[in-house]
Amino acid sequence: MTTKPSDAPWADEPFKLIATPSKRLDDHHAYVHCASEMTHSHNVIIRGLNAIIQQAPHVPDSTDPSYNAQDVNDLLFYTQSWAKMLAQHHSVEETYIFPDLKKLSGDSFMMDDALHQHELFHDGLEKLLAYVSSTEPGDYRRDAPGGMKDIIDSFSKDLTDHLYAEIDEILGMGNLDSAGLRQVWDQAEKVAKANGNLGMLYDVFPCVLGCADKTCEGGNTFPPLPGVVLYAVKYWFASGNGAWRFNPCDLWGQPRPLTFVPQ
Numbered sequence: 462m463t464t465k466p467s468d469a470p471w472a473d474e475p476f477k478l479i480a481t482p483s484k485r486l487d488d489h490h491a492y493v494h495c496a497s498e499m500t501h502s503h504n505v506i507i508r509g510l511n512a513i514i515q516q517a518p519h520v521p522d523s524t525d526p527s528y529n530a531q532d533v534n535d536l537l538f539y540t541q542s543w544a545k546m547l548a549q550h551h552s553v554e555e556t557y558i559f560p561d562l563k564k565l566s567g568d569s570f571m572m573d574d575a576l577h578q579h580e581l582f583h584d585g586l587e588k589l590l591a592y593v594s595s596t597e598p599g600d601y602r603r604d605a606p607g608g609m610k611d612i613i614d615s616f617s618k619d620l621t622d623h624l625y626a627e628i629d630e631i632l633g634m635g636n637l638d639s640a641g642l643r644q645v646w647d648q649a650e651k652v653a654k655a656n657g658n659l660g661m662l663y664d665v666f667p668c669v670l671g672c673a674d675k676t677c678e679g680g681n682t683f684p685p686l687p688g689v690v691l692y693a694v695k696y697w698f699a700s701g702n703g704a705w706r707f708n709p710c711d712l713w714g715q716p717r718p719l720t721f722v723p724q
């Protein structure tokens with residue numbers, strides 16, 4: 462399923478990627494489209510998390526003679542961008558997608574499991590955001606108690622369990638009105654794009670693009686962004702920022718070996 466670029470460890474582990482439903486389900490109901498788009502988003506989040514977990518151990522902190530402040534600075538910025546991307550994903554779900562699904566289904570409890578799962582990793586994510594936003598490279602510690610590893614370990618299992626479970630929940634929506642479900646999805650996509658801000662072009666967008674493997678399982682077109690945005694991110698907003706060295710793909714979605722692992 463993965464298009465790992467070499468035998469070295471890559472962003473398809475330790476947390477497994479999700480198989481795209483549309484590649485195996487022959488059903489024209491909208492739930493297949495929705496579950497597949499959500500799978501692409503979740504795999505972006507999982508690749509980013511795996512890229513951090515795989516590469517952070519090879520970025521020495523200031524207690525190590527081979528410490529490089531720029532590398533640590535870039536790792537902190539990359540992790541911050543990933544955390545912002547994750548927070549944005551769940552905010553769109555909670556604000557738009559879940560309430561609309563409740564309305565469409567007439568079931569006021571629909572997606573409550575997902576909401577509960579969000580709560581399980583919310584505090585850990587907030588802690589990580591605070592840590593990477595306020596820590597100076599010289600003070601960064603990965604392995605010390607309360608350091609970045611501890612914080613990520615405290616919520617990564619709850620997060621990935623949720624990312625897998627939500628796809629299964631959407632795969633169970635074949636009983637909903639197909640056109641109505643597609644409308645909820647298309648509307649959420651529009652609103653998410655409209656709610657994006659300029660700042661996200663400098664952090665969230667390059668992280669999404671560099672974690673979206675466009676060659677996965679025979680190819681896909683996620684994220685659905687116009688070419689002009691891709692060029693603007695690549696040649697303007699992401700330009701000159703070393704944090705994108707931590708991305709597992711280039712900004713065109715082509716997998717590449719991880720920069721900070723022994724090859």
Ligand SMILES: [Fe+2]
Nearest residue numbers: 499503554627
């Ligand atoms: Fe999701």
